[in-house]
Amino acid sequence: MASANPNKQQRSHSRLKAVLDAGAMLFATRGYKATTMRDIASQAGMQPGSLYYHFASKQELLQAIYEIAVEQAQSRLDEAIRSGKNPQAKFEEAIVCHTETMLDQDNYARVMTGVLPGDAPEIEAELTTLRDGYEDSFRRLIRALKLPSKVDRKMLRLFVLGAINATRTWYAPGGKTPRQIGLQIVEILKQPL
Amino acid sequence: MASANPNKQQRSHSRLKAVLDAGAMLFATRGYKATTMRDIASQAGMQPGSLYYHFASKQELLQAIYEIAVEQAQSRLDEAIRSGKNPQAKFEEAIVCHTETMLDQDNYARVMTGVLPGDAPEIEAELTTLRDGYEDSFRRLIRALKLPSKVDRKMLRLFVLGAINATRTWYAPGGKTPRQIGLQIVEILKQPL
């Protein structure tokens, strides 16, 4: 009969993962437009044309990486939320977790903030949908929070995520750890100015 | 004698401003790499080659725009700071002002957050210096603030600026006004979570 293997990988020494890793690292640090297919191929140790065996276009490669990125971030976030005893603690754990995820060099998640809207117009809707799913976790966390009436929940979410996502522009290994940075933003939110 | 005019513009109908406006608008919304010289020329109503009468390269055009951007933002910020009665009020005024500046479509300032580091490697140092000058105002404001001992001043600055700069990714005219958004971030900082 035909192949009894319903899964994908049929060959052992495929360099699909190398391509994804290279693309994720380059998209995350340089952005989408500034990263060329030749850059990715070179980083993955292969020829530019070979990338098109795995993906039909640059945009499809981005989409595949983006999906993994959201998936990785989501599972880490779910675990962090579980560890919080109450809504307040859950929110704080989520903040620290998201910060660590965004500053982790070996994680794909930085691609989410490294790609500008409008960079890949034809798949922008899909990327936005993926990202919205992730941010929904924060929506739920904040909804369950007891807050002063003056605080707009939507604004709180956008400000916190914005502040965390911006850390990637100034973060440098060797200084404060991602965890310390995450804890500091929690501290600033808790202390009245 | 030679020209008794020490200033720049010698011809009345130069379209330098149109070039700067077009470049600022496109760099701000699409980013540096995604904006082509042909895009800018088209937006300014002229030919691509004509841009090189005013600027020797794309990077020089960016630098000129960036300088104006920081200048505009700086003067607006100085005025806002002056209007604050005490350190706390000055800081709050600065937050609202910076938010309004970043969301103003007719201002060059959005270029500061629209250009990724590494987009223009040869002038990156100059751009960073310009931007650091602007952020120094916030450094001084926060230094004069009375804060809980647990709050790291550097982190407070980076988080607040990060949150405000991120507003440009989700802001849409028709909803909350830039001023309302700025006031909300002040409110969130003042209310203990």
Added chain:
DNA sequence: CTAATAACCTAACGTTTGTTTGTCTAAGAT
């Protein structure tokens, strides 16, 4: 009026880009 030149235009240059094409090779199935 004439000469100079500021401010453009037209047309192209060489390079880089995403992508396509055809060929080769080694591994798994029969």
Added chain:
DNA sequence: ATCTTAGACAAACAAACGTTAGGTTATTAG
């Protein structure tokens, strides 16, 4: 042992890119 094909390679393609060169026009100084 043979056949098939996953997975790569080398080489090129057309389009788009930043940029350059030379020509044109209209203003202005003398």
